Amino acid sequence: MALQDKYAELVQAAHAHGVANFSVAEQNGVLHVSGTAANTATYDALWALYAKIDPDMASGDLMMNIDIKADAGGQLKVTTDASNLNIRNTPSTEGEVVGKAAHGETVTLVEKTDDSWWKVRTADGEEGYAFAQYLSPM
Amino acid sequence: MKITKISLAIALMIAVAFTSCKPKDADIQAGVETALKAEPKSATTKVEVKEGVVTLTGECGDAVCKANCEKLASAVKGVKLPVVNNLTVTPPPAPVAAPVSTTTVMDAKVMQTIKDGLKDIKGVVVDFATGKPMLSGEVSAADRMKIMQMQSSAKVMFDVTKLMTKK
Incomplete structure (x- = not known):
């Protein structure tokens, strides 16, 4: 219960932002929260709260498995630091690079292959897998 | 003069009789509510009293709780028996599903995902x-x-105790 108290503000915020399928469960000293945020702003707000509650996020007592609502056909923004985002023929860095999306470019989501790799299509029609971490639903 | 005094006394007696009837139910209700505190699973029960007859409604944790509430209520002074026990038994909540956000298997694919992310x-x-x-x-x-966001998408807990943050 202590963990739920520690992250109470986060849980409240998730409810306030209307995070879909929101669930909270405590297991082996780790609080697992999961759900789908409606937009990137909500996602960022929740992560900022986490960083506020647990400075350095080093306690290892929270697993925040929140994703952002993204439907096939939706637009994604490439959020690399500066470089191009590789688009590969298989969902792995082992895959051959079949295309590139520039930083800040908009691509279309084809499917969420898994939590780490999403299949996307660039404006030029190149289709392949990109690392989901560098893609933000718009 | 005498008649008015008597009638006044009668009126007063009637008034007292009526008012003394009302708080009696209220007293019984309070008594039953207090008694029910001995049953921890009866948090959402409601007690109604009408002319000494107690009606219990609401939810109780289990059948034992239901029976116990009736027993506790019956023992309260002034309660007309039998107690109307309309308590419903709440089915036990479904066991909490295990958190979906952890994979226990650290296979090559998960390791590759982590490496890809940290690259x-x-x-x-x-x-x-x-x-x-x-x-x-x-x-x-x-x-x-x-990194922490990556941990969530890889669904594997990282040990970050040795990871320093630049000031």
């Missing part, structure tokens, strides 16, 4: 020797957040 973050080293990804090095606060 572009400067200053971080990952070691899989212990079976749990052990991160070390020094990263910016923004990169630390990216």
